[in-house]
Amino acid sequence: MQNICHLIGGQQVAGTSGRTSPVFNPATGTQTAVLPLAAVAEVDAAVAGAQAAFGEWSQTSLARRTALMFAFRNLVAENATEIAKRLTAEHGKVHADAMGEVARAIDNIEFACGLAEHLKGSHNEAASSGVDVYTVRRPLGVVAGITPFNFPAMVPMWMVPNAVACGNTFVLKPSERDPSAPMLMAELFGEAGFPPGVLNVVHGDKVAVDRLLEHPDVQAASFVGSTPIAHYVYAAGTSKGKRVQALGGAKNHMVVLPDADVELAADSAVSAAYGSAGERCMAVSVVAAVGDVADSLVEAIKLRMEKLVIGPGTDLGSDMGPLVTREHRNRVAGYVGSAAEQGATVVVDGREARFDGDGFFLGVSLLDNVTTDMDAYRDEIFGPVLSVVRCDTYADAVQLIADNPYGNGAAIFTRDGGAARQFQEDADAGMVGINVPIPVPVGYHSFGGWKESLFGDTTMYGPEGIRFYTRPKVITSRWPEPATSTVNLGFPTNE
Numbered sequence: 001m002q003n004i005c006h007l008i009g010g011q012q013v014a015g016t017s018g019r020t021s022p023v024f025n026p027a028t029g030t031q032t033a034v035l036p037l038a039a040v041a042e043v044d045a046a047v048a049g050a051q052a053a054f055g056e057w058s059q060t061s062l063a064r065r066t067a068l069m070f071a072f073r074n075l076v077a078e079n080a081t082e083i084a085k086r087l088t089a090e091h092g093k094v095h096a097d098a099m100g101e102v103a104r105a106i107d108n109i110e111f112a113c114g115l116a117e118h119l120k121g122s123h124n125e126a127a128s129s130g131v132d133v134y135t136v137r138r139p140l141g142v143v144a145g146i147t148p149f150n151f152p153a154m155v156p157m158w159m160v161p162n163a164v165a166c167g168n169t170f171v172l173k174p175s176e177r178d179p180s181a182p183m184l185m186a187e188l189f190g191e192a193g194f195p196p197g198v199l200n201v202v203h204g205d206k207v208a209v210d211r212l213l214e215h216p217d218v219q220a221a222s223f224v225g226s227t228p229i230a231h232y233v234y235a236a237g238t239s240k241g242k243r244v245q246a247l248g249g250a251k252n253h254m255v256v257l258p259d260a261d262v263e264l265a266a267d268s269a270v271s272a273a274y275g276s277a278g279e280r281c282m283a284v285s286v287v288a289a290v291g292d293v294a295d296s297l298v299e300a301i302k303l304r305m306e307k308l309v310i311g312p313g314t315d316l317g318s319d320m321g322p323l324v325t326r327e328h329r330n331r332v333a334g335y336v337g338s339a340a341e342q343g344a345t346v347v348v349d350g351r352e353a354r355f356d357g358d359g360f361f362l363g364v365s366l367l368d369n370v371t372t373d374m375d376a377y378r379d380e381i382f383g384p385v386l387s388v389v390r391c392d393t394y395a396d397a398v399q400l401i402a403d404n405p406y407g408n409g410a411a412i413f414t415r416d417g418g419a420a421r422q423f424q425e426d427a428d429a430g431m432v433g434i435n436v437p438i439p440v441p442v443g444y445h446s447f448g449g450w451k452e453s454l455f456g457d458t459t460m461y462g463p464e465g466i467r468f469y470t471r472p473k474v475i476t477s478r479w480p481e482p483a484t485s486t487v488n489l490g491f492p493t494n495e
């Protein structure tokens, strides 16, 4: 049984609170590690470590910061397989999904490598006679990141590289479910040469999060997780005067128009709904089938589901692994039952799949004729359950998305360019896919939803990340013409 430590001021520090949380391998159901849950004093030590590192780090040249960021990027790339193994061991996702996660993490680090460009200010000469005005972007100080279980390597990289590139120091509180991958990333960060204390990792639960949100030396917090906690974190942090960006849950709709390529739409729906066992905030959980496409689409999805191989993520033949915990698996299965009771057609019932051993496996489910009053439609299930809502018209599908409280992503499948262009305008969501089911932006655009999928006014990573982790300082300067009588500037004279 492994004992996981905090990482404070560059040192591995054992927990002292006496409170712990078990870490499981979801494919076997066995406990593999004990995680310390920080007390207030341990959070304070991590913040003190970050605060102590801030002065020197914020003065470090852009050239040095860039060199360290490149070194970190290369170390993550060299260790991609080991990071992926840790993801599979504690999250359960299959190896290909885990490698994909690491690739997206690297994408974000690479954006931060361009920090000298991102931190360019702006300058106006001669705003008035002899007066120049320029804006520089200054770091905030110590910033905190609180991250979810579903992308334990990638989501911290939505935050840490940009925050540190801007001259801040960081305290990360990763999910307690799968802490080993973020710990390895933090160790590689130190190995790259970043000074101790620039990145600290403190493990914990609500106690740690609450302390980070009230600590007077924490200037800002980035959060990714479920909507109720995102809302709580936003309210608690901003009530203490902190800058907060809090990304919440999702219920992403994929609209399929009657003219769509049904084979492409079915392939996309299956990979977007069941990839990573549906535990993705950009997973498609609702197909809005418009008009007469529904029957053929449901049939095409069902055929593909029969071919999905569900098994341990370490088996390279597996398409889908287990869910993260036993409780979550049972909760997800409950939605299939409630949908059946509330009148949905259960086309494929994942509860009927049988698996050897005690892993947290669940088969894939497809629900048809789902309506907006059913629990399976209203709640974020966050598991391998896909609902089909039949819509008479395009306008009905757009209205369905608009009426949903979440607004993370939305996608449309069509061959009609005009309809696609209209959808990009009509879709009430922060990220839109056109014949792309999971429109996660690349690292040089920013990520974030609308409505209850985002609290705060800054989305995450990319240019918005730089904006979030800096504050502007505007300098207005006046210099009179050089006084040649007192300073010899070497100008030619008439003498």
Ligand code: NAD
Binding pocket: 146, 147, 148, 149, 150, 151, 155, 173, 174, 175, 176, 204, 205, 206, 209, 210, 224, 225, 226, 227, 229, 230, 232, 247, 248, 249, 250, 280, 281, 380, 382, 408, 449, 453
């Ligand atoms: P979660 O909200 O349970 O936990 C997220 C973080 O908050 C964890 O670090 C956890 O320790 C902490 N936390 C949990 N309860 C808390 C409490 N009462 N007070 C303070 N902190 C608390 O989310 P999760 O189950 O780890 O992750 C899944 C959720 O994250 C889904 O809802 C998913 O949609 C969402 N998510 C959203 C995005 C996005 O970009 N919008 C990305 C990934 C995941």
